[in-house]
Amino acid sequence: xxIEKDKLVHFSNECFMKLGMPEEEANTxxxxxxxxxxxxxxxxxxxxxxxxxxxIQKGLISSKANISMINNHGATALMDGNYSAGQVVAKEAMExxxxxxxxxxxxxxxxxxxxxxxxxxxxxxMAAKQDKIGIVISNVAPLMPAIGGKEKVIGxxxxxxAAPSVNEPIVLDMALSNTAFGKILFHKENNKEIPADWGVxxxxxxxxxxxxxxxxxxxxxxxxxxxxxLAVMAEILTGILSGGxxxxxxxxxxxxxxxxxxxxxxxxxxxxxxxxxxxxxxxxEKLTGFIKNSSKADGxxxxxxxxxxEFMKERANKTRGIPLEENLKEQLDELANELKIQxxxxx
Amino acid sequence: xxIEKDKLVHFSNECFMKLGMPEEEANTxxxxxxxxxxxxxxxxxxxxxxxxxxxIQKGLISSKANISMINNHGATALMDGNYSAGQVVAKEAMExxxxxxxxxxxxxxxxxxxxxxxxxxxxxxMAAKQDKIGIVISNVAPLMPAIGGKEKVIGxxxxxxAAPSVNEPIVLDMALSNTAFGKILFHKENNKEIPADWGVxxxxxxxxxxxxxxxxxxxxxxxxxxxxxLAVMAEILTGILSGGxxxxxxxxxxxxxxxxxxxxxxxxxxxxxxxxxxxxxxxxEKLTGFIKNSSKADGxxxxxxxxxxEFMKERANKTRGIPLEENLKEQLDELANELKIQxxxxx
Numbered sequence: 001x002x003i004e005k006d007k008l009v010h011f012s013n014e015c016f017m018k019l020g021m022p023e024e025e026a027n028t029x030x031x032x033x034x035x036x037x038x039x040x041x042x043x044x045x046x047x048x049x050x051x052x053x054x055x056i057q058k059g060l061i062s063s064k065a066n067i068s069m070i071n072n073h074g075a076t077a078l079m080d081g082n083y084s085a086g087q088v089v090a091k092e093a094m095e096x097x098x099x100x101x102x103x104x105x106x107x108x109x110x111x112x113x114x115x116x117x118x119x120x121x122x123x124x125x126m127a128a129k130q131d132k133i134g135i136v137i138s139n140v141a142p143l144m145p146a147i148g149g150k151e152k153v154i155g156x157x158x159x160x161x162a163a164p165s166v167n168e169p170i171v172l173d174m175a176l177s178n179t180a181f182g183k184i185l186f187h188k189e190n191n192k193e194i195p196a197d198w199g200v201x202x203x204x205x206x207x208x209x210x211x212x213x214x215x216x217x218x219x220x221x222x223x224x225x226x227x228x229x230l231a232v233m234a235e236i237l238t239g240i241l242s243g244g245x246x247x248x249x250x251x252x253x254x255x256x257x258x259x260x261x262x263x264x265x266x267x268x269x270x271x272x273x274x275x276x277x278x279x280x281x282x283x284x285e286k287l288t289g290f291i292k293n294s295s296k297a298d299g300x301x302x303x304x305x306x307x308x309x310e311f312m313k314e315r316a317n318k319t320r321g322i323p324l325e326e327n328l329k330e331q332l333d334e335l336a337n338e339l340k341i342q343x344x345x346x347x
Numbered sequence: 348x349x350i351e352k353d354k355l356v357h358f359s360n361e362c363f364m365k366l367g368m369p370e371e372e373a374n375t376x377x378x379x380x381x382x383x384x385x386x387x388x389x390x391x392x393x394x395x396x397x398x399x400x401x402x403i404q405k406g407l408i409s410s411k412a413n414i415s416m417i418n419n420h421g422a423t424a425l426m427d428g429n430y431s432a433g434q435v436v437a438k439e440a441m442e443x444x445x446x447x448x449x450x451x452x453x454x455x456x457x458x459x460x461x462x463x464x465x466x467x468x469x470x471x472x473m474a475a476k477q478d479k480i481g482i483v484i485s486n487v488a489p490l491m492p493a494i495g496g497k498e499k500v501i502g503x504x505x506x507x508x509a510a511p512s513v514n515e516p517i518v519l520d521m522a523l524s525n526t527a528f529g530k531i532l533f534h535k536e537n538n539k540e541i542p543a544d545w546g547v548x549x550x551x552x553x554x555x556x557x558x559x560x561x562x563x564x565x566x567x568x569x570x571x572x573x574x575x576x577l578a579v580m581a582e583i584l585t586g587i588l589s590g591g592x593x594x595x596x597x598x599x600x601x602x603x604x605x606x607x608x609x610x611x612x613x614x615x616x617x618x619x620x621x622x623x624x625x626x627x628x629x630x631x632e633k634l635t636g637f638i639k640n641s642s643k644a645d646g647x648x649x650x651x652x653x654x655x656x657e658f659m660k661e662r663a664n665k666t667r668g669i670p671l672e673e674n675l676k677e678q679l680d681e682l683a684n685e686l687k688i689q690x691x692x693x694x
Contacts, residue, residue, distance in 0.1 A: 174573045
């Protein structure tokens with residue numbers, strides 16, 4: 001089923017505001033979830049609304065943001081999210097990072113005590129829409145073992161880099177596991193083997209049987225030691241550089257007994273401080289041409305730039321409506337009952 | 348055979364100086380090659396001496412550095428290497444980046460018209476040895492096709508991130524192809540199949556036969572679209588952000604008819620501008636403990652941090668001497684004959 005985006009936005013805002021959240025903050029969280037669903041990164045879309053609401057109800061995420069700047073010299077700033085909603089904290093931090101880059105050419109905001117902030121590309125794109133390059137990293141609860149390990153010690157920490165281009169920005173947004181857990185489930189349901197580098201079993205041994213991952217196994221980092229190394233450096237640039245929590249200190253988002261202290265790294269580069277924007281855009285157009293017009297492999301119709309497919313989906317979904325799974329619709333109905341607000345009506 | 352590092356340093360410096368290079372510059376190039384061989388990244392060690400010499404002889408790399416600062420505001424600077432040796436340019440750029448970070452908390456030097464600069468970790472480690480985090484990226488001649496392509500459009504652009512730690516720094520240094528070409532050759536020689544994600548054949552189709560890669564095929568990016576995306580963003584942060592060359596504009600280093608214009612991105616973060624160094628080091632010690640002491644998979648004795656194995660090799664090779672292949676010794680003897688300098692003597 002498909003639902004008009006305005007209805008979903010209204011419903012989501014109502015949920016947050018019912019818990020005492022100011023409209024502007026509710027709207028920020030909703031907007032980031034909407035962006036995820038429009039881009040068909042459904043794992044970070046309205047699927048997360050019930051858990052966000054539960055965490056706010058339990059006092060694990062503040063219903064009113066209380067963000068403080070711990071220090072701010074030159075091109076760097078350290079921000080304490082004080083357990084406010086991750087989207088609200090990260091948006092404010094990225095605005096600050098962009099503003100600093102306009103002064104110094106660069107702006108870095110390190111953030112601690114934040115929460116899950118949705119899709120990383122939302123924030124890097126804020127920079128790219130203003131003729132700047134945005135580099136955003138977050139840590140998450142540990143999910144992967146070290147190379148040779150069989151215990152979760154490192155998150156599949158997402159990294160997004162967005163650069164403006166002649167049309168839509170070029171944007172990379174990736175988690176550092178080789179694949180998502182959902183794909184493991186999909187292979188199991190279809191009785192298919194998985195590639196040996198997607199995960200390891202409970203003993204830390206690579207496996208092609210999806211059930212071995214589901215029953216106590218682990219996802220593996222993308223590209224083995226390369227992805228593991230990137231995940232470790234991402235943890236240092238987020239949890240450690242901000243003076244926040246990291247690795248095994250961070251409980252799962254679905255552990256509703258404990259607060260999460262999530263850290264972000266938000267860097268902006270103001271392109272025009274280095275080269276004239278005309279030079280930048282003409283080079284980007286040339287690079288785009290080299291890539292998109294390069295010889296195609298047998299059977300391939302189009303070559304895509306990073307993020308290009310997501311922009312195509314976004315355009316389609318903006319007019320057609322947001323795809324909504326039956327199961328999620330039921331969860332949202334339950335939420336409406338619990339919060340005593342009007343259910344989403346699908347025509 | 349093993350050779351004392353001092354002998355190799357002397358020999359290498361003699362080669363460059365014979366071509367009119369000032370001793371300090373010769374020493375910088377030598378030092379970066381030495382560091383590579385000590386860390387057993389032999390692909391970037393003295394193996395490259397003959398091609399560097401040939402490029403200097405042909406005027407493709409200047410025998411005397413002529414580096415100019417195009418602009419420098421706040422935390423950013425743009426440098427023109429004017430086709431000087433990559434190591435000399437990159438070392439100077441990283442020194443500038445570190446100095447700027449001491450003022451502004453961050454320092455970014457974008458460099459154009461440089462050359463191959465050896466191992467990327469050499470420069471990121473300059474920052475890590477001074478209580479700072481270094482992030483260094485370079486572009487290289489295109490080597491990989493786009494996802495779905497069968498034409499070289501993007502380099503396996505190296506990225507290094509180094510962060511200080513209680514003992515040696517934690518350092519990631521990786522190229523963005525799934526594997527190195529040398530490993531493909533090794534599998535062919537041993538009649539072994541390669542994993543299907545290491546490369547594609549001349550038609551852009553994934554293959555497990557190493558000969559398909561060698562005969563007109565291509566290396567694939569690490570983790571497929573993730574590595575490709577990172578390689579594209581790395582190209583933007585280097586060739587495009589510096590106003591330099593990129594993608595198909597860059598000829599191979601072994602094409603001795605044409606100059607290469609290589610670009611670098613050198614970013615330093617001064618940790619103490621964000622958090623006290625004591626807090627940083629105590630967190631790093633904790634993270635290191637979480638990772639190294641995590642449960643090990645069956646048969647695994649030790650878990651290593653990024654760069655740890657290379658530091659162990661470096662320690663061993665510093666006392667034992669540098670491993671030198673017969674074939675490379677012959678090439679260095681030829682070079683000695685040609686330049687009329689004394690050959691390396693192995694005892």
